[in-house]
Amino acid sequence: MKWAMLGFGTVGQAVWHQAQRQRKSFSLGHVLVRHPDHYRQFKQVDLVTDPQLIIENPDVETVVEVMGGLHPAAEYISACLQRGKNVVTANKALLARQLPQLQRLAQTYHCHLCFEASVGGGIPIIHTLRDLVRRDRVLAIDGILNGTSNYVLTAMQQGGLSLQQALSEAQQKGYAERGSDLDLTGWDAANKLVILANLAFHRFYPVEKVARTEITDDLDIGQAAEHNQVLKQVGHIAIAQGKLKIRVTLDQLPASHLPAHVDGVTNWIQLTTEHLGKLSLMGPGAGGDATANSIWQDLLWLSDSQK
Ligand SMILES: NC(=O)C1=CN([C@@H]2O[C@H](COP(=O)(O)OP(=O)(O)OC[C@H]3O[C@@H](n4cnc5c(N)ncnc54)[C@H](OP(=O)(O)O)[C@@H]3O)[C@@H](O)[C@H]2O)C=CC1
Ligand SMILES: N[C@@H](CC=O)C(=O)O
Numbered sequence: 001m002k003w004a005m006l007g008f009g010t011v012g013q014a015v016w017h018q019a020q021r022q023r024k025s026f027s028l029g030h031v032l033v034r035h036p037d038h039y040r041q042f043k044q045v046d047l048v049t050d051p052q053l054i055i056e057n058p059d060v061e062t063v064v065e066v067m068g069g070l071h072p073a074a075e076y077i078s079a080c081l082q083r084g085k086n087v088v089t090a091n092k093a094l095l096a097r098q099l100p101q102l103q104r105l106a107q108t109y110h111c112h113l114c115f116e117a118s119v120g121g122g123i124p125i126i127h128t129l130r131d132l133v134r135r136d137r138v139l140a141i142d143g144i145l146n147g148t149s150n151y152v153l154t155a156m157q158q159g160g161l162s163l164q165q166a167l168s169e170a171q172q173k174g175y176a177e178r179g180s181d182l183d184l185t186g187w188d189a190a191n192k193l194v195i196l197a198n199l200a201f202h203r204f205y206p207v208e209k210v211a212r213t214e215i216t217d218d219l220d221i222g223q224a225a226e227h228n229q230v231l232k233q234v235g236h237i238a239i240a241q242g243k244l245k246i247r248v249t250l251d252q253l254p255a256s257h258l259p260a261h262v263d264g265v266t267n268w269i270q271l272t273t274e275h276l277g278k279l280s281l282m283g284p285g286a287g288g289d290a291t292a293n294s295i296w297q298d299l300l301w302l303s304d305s306q307k
Helices: 011-020 073-082 090-110 127-134 145-159 162-173 187-201 222-225 288-305
Strands: 001-007 025-033 061-067 085-088 138-144 228-241 241-256 266-273 277-284
Touching: 001 011, 011 187, 011 288, 061 073, 061 288, 073 085, 085 090, 085 288, 090 145, 090 187, 127 187, 127 266, 127 277, 138 187, 145 162, 145 187, 145 222, 145 228, 145 266, 187 228, 187 241, 222 228, 277 288
Parallel strands: 001 025, 001 061, 061 085
Antiparallel strands: 138 228, 138 266, 228 241, 266 277
16 A cells, blocks of 8 residues: 655654554655654655645555644645545544544545544554444443643652643653643543544534633642542543533542553543443553554554455
8 A cells, every 4th residue: 555644743753663564565655744854864754845745646545644733734634535545644633623524525535534543542442432333322431531631640649740840751752742732721632532422422512612621730639649539631421411511520539440540641441331331441542652553553454445
């Protein structure tokens, strides 16, 4: 499969590294960046700054979008789909706003939009949920969905770090969203919840309507510890009187509860379903390698589905 990539940062570089261990049948073409000078050490990578070299190249079957942001990512992805190219994306911010439109484009132009990497980092939640709803009915979803917030809260509560120290560690490790406070404000978790709600309930929930509690440096960690409780940023999707309700809260969990032990960059997702009761998935929620693994899950699925 001939593929190209938009973006070569934390995730893009990990996707490229993992490509070196991949089957020979995948051939990487151009990789789009803005500042090729920043990537001089990657001599084997064919870096370009003109997106049209990828979008208008009829040989490129699949485009991996790991540049992030709403614009121009939305325009590039749409243009690729309109030319019948499959798109694999990790861009939860965009999907939370445009998933139905982009899925319609993929359907119209007979190609695929894949987004396993957009929720839960390395946890295979998208494929799991898609399979599950074919038979079962989801009643609720709860989860720790932002690796950075969980890393920060863990470091503050267990390591005594300040919020700023903990956040800069998460940034150095490549967990945090670039140049913004999307993680601690709950926006990133909100984006992921909207994507999950879309798959589980086939309903589009405006991300602006997700209620959020922010993590700020006036958190009273001592008070939670005194009561043998742990602070966690948790996302919740529930249905009340037929209506979806999505929120991101700062929960004070008893230390004996399972999610209280989900530490660092780890994510935890609990599905409550009609047939299974409670089903949990837990694993690395952010970082280049984990996220790239999910991108490769999608690339392999695309390659298999073309046979
Ligand atoms: N980091 C993580 O753990 C995870 C990230 N994601 C998502 O993956 C995506 C990428 O994240 P990450 O790798 O961390 O981001 P980075 O900021 O590390 O990398 C972004 C890359 O995209 C390029 N880029 C950005 N804007 C443009 C543009 N307009 N034109 C061309 N190139 C552009 C940048 O190039 P240049 O340096 O030249 O500007 C850079 O190479 C985001 O959507 C993010 O939300 C999803 C799951 C986990
Ligand atoms: N910034 C995000 C990256 C993965 O989605 C996070 O910390 O969870």
